[in-house]
Amino acid sequence: MAAIKTANSKKWISFGTLLLGAGTIYKLGNLKDAFYVPMQEFMGLSHTQIGTAISVAGLISTFGFLASIYLTDRISKKIMIPMALLGICLCGIWLSTFPSYGVFLLIYCLLAICADMLYWPTMLKTVRLLGNEEEQGRMFGIMEAGRGLVDTIVAFGALSIFAAMGSNAAGLRMAILFYAAVPGVIGIIAYFLLDPDKKPAANQEGRQVSANQAAWEGVLSALKNKNIWLVSMNIFMVYAVYCGLTYFIPFLEEVYALPAALVGAYGIINQYGLKMLGGPIGGFISDKVLHSATRFLRVVFIIVAVALAVFAFLPHGSMGVVLGMTFTLSIGALVFSMRAIFFAPMDEVRVPREITGAAMSMGSFIGYLPGAFMYAIYGGILDKMPGLQGYRVVFLIMAVFAVLGTLLSSYILRHIRKG
Template sequence: MRATSGKRGLRDRIIPLFLLSAAVSVVNILFLPIIFYVPFQAVFELSNEQMGSLLAAYASLAVPGYVVGGWLCDKFSSKTLVTTSVLSTSLLGFWMSTIPSYNTLLFIFFLMSITLGLFLWSAQIKCLRMLGDNTEQGRIFGYSMAIDGIISAGFCLGLAYLIGENIDTVAGFRTVILGFSGFFFLVGLGLFFFYDNKKYGTSSSDDSERITFKSLWNAAKMPVTWIIAMISFGVYVESTALSYMSPYLNAAYGMPVVWTTAFAAIVRYGIKILAAPIGGLIRDKIGRTAPLVYSTVTPALLIIIILSFIPRDHKYLILVISLIFLAIFISRLSYTAANMPLAELKAPLALAGTITGLALMFGYCSDLFLPKLIGHFLDMYGVSGYNYVFGIMVIGMMIMLTGVFWLNYESKKLIAREKSEHVQQEDLQANTNAI
């Protein structure tokens, strides 16, 4: 039975919300070369382009696999898929802790395209979607991002503090990898033993709603699929480029390595602990996604443009850090936008996984080329290569705004159609009563 929504809040759903949020945090293992960019590069002795190639190896199967993953979570138990993802990704993390060769590392990241791309994303989003109705989606996804942020930032900052200057040594960084892998293995066990699969409706659909491959065609015909894809693509392009701010501060402003790790953790996870739930509450209060995105992404975009013109001198380090934090906080207020169209446009719940999977295939396809392209720019142009990174961030934000504009248009069409149908029903009822 699906969890009922209402005015009592989410207290009765806090356990599944916590477990699902902790589960998605397992992607920290995939994002180790992003969060710990400088020490990861030093320990594994990689060029910037090779660093980007790791995510490209993941994306090679993960991007087309999102569609299959969406279909799988509509066909089978979402709990089983999420649990399998967390446990298997943790095992790959243990393998990575042996500090293997570059080719072996590429293979590990390729295997994560199965454990994460196929099993995790669509299933986890569908599980969260089923915890409440449209009036609660902002809070559900906002709180989920906050929980994810607390777990991820806590681990990143805690490990960086404990290991200190040894973080860019083999022994120090092996401790980082083992810490993440061990914790998420326990999370996977927690999901297996303590998550109530039936209570929250995360089992496969009823027989009347069995998904076939025809579902892909039905999902492809829906505007909601391409709206999610466009918003996700914009968010992910901007987020990928933003992750390079950590090595940027090291290369352009002389920030110490251990500080870059703390900075990356705060940027990627710490800020959204507050921003995501606040943005979710604002979105639910407004009842629509577009006004929130317009009023947050636009000023953040302007700040990013300003950042690109600040001189690269160590005396501007504090100013640059402050502006980056401000831009990220403002933009993170609306980072739940990509998850809102499913409920806002009232997409069929039976197709939720298929729609999400198809949308994510296009939304996350930048992993196939963008990290490697940015790495190429940095290897070729050095610090000047970051000019391209700022330009990519701006492009991502513009794409996101375009997707939200389309969402706003479709949302108004839906509201008008529902009002028209309501008036017709009232007229029909009035005529029936008159007869």
């Protein structure tokens, strides 16, 4: 009994460490979220330069996920997690010098490597291995909610420092250093709290292999695994719908004339509140009520598809702003509940645990791909079709992805039942 309690304590200590890292690893890469105007004013950056840096970093992230298919199972989390967090810290210190634009671009690329190639797939792998099949939904749901809470606390901490310093260049520099110090401290803590990965002495056929050969065989095994592709494409469908949530704010501003005072409040609720609410609820329902993350995804896909189709044709001109906000936030909460647990089905489809790193990396690469082009598609539609007509098309496209997700989830469930 004592051994079980000790193991359980170690599990949640490791989980808490990963959660703290997940809530801080992206703060510097998303510096624009809280400090867009100060970046322009004190770092001398234009809209184009900031946008270019984010786009280049996104491209690096895409290739980083590909590289992580090999790296995540090759290098132990005890090395990978602290290295990523300390790398973020060093990049932040460099960024606080307000370097030239060429160096700024390089730093953003390094931030993408640390966050998306080194940290994120390794974190997903570790979370999956920490929980058994009955805990997957809750583990991923709590992770999503927890990192949203940490994200919020750290963001407000940086904003407080910036304001206390006089909202000037020195304040921005200290806010950046704060964003750098937090993951640096967590990285040091992670090195001492995380256990090294257990290296297999033999491959899946029982043959003695080196760690390098085992990692490459894991990559090939993951690429050939139909179940990993199915789960990854289901993540793709969720993320394609998720990208559309960005346009709820301009929709409410343009169509409902959302007051400026409510825009910020809506944004905070939409970005942080729904993440903290949807994660635990999605995890609990998938584990305790439906006993299947895939079944939960199918049910919510159906609800979201119907809700978006109905919402697209509602008489928005005669509806009140409160009703419009309630409807959009409800859809957002549903999507966030799916996003919180969309990696959980990896256990449900029996992906071998020894290739978990490669599986999570593949899921990240394929699943997050809509972020590389869906924003451009949605934005292009709104530019070509201004007003309510354009938003209706965007909502209907989101509904189509939800329908595709429903069909794919149903296929995965049939596939699971067949064993």
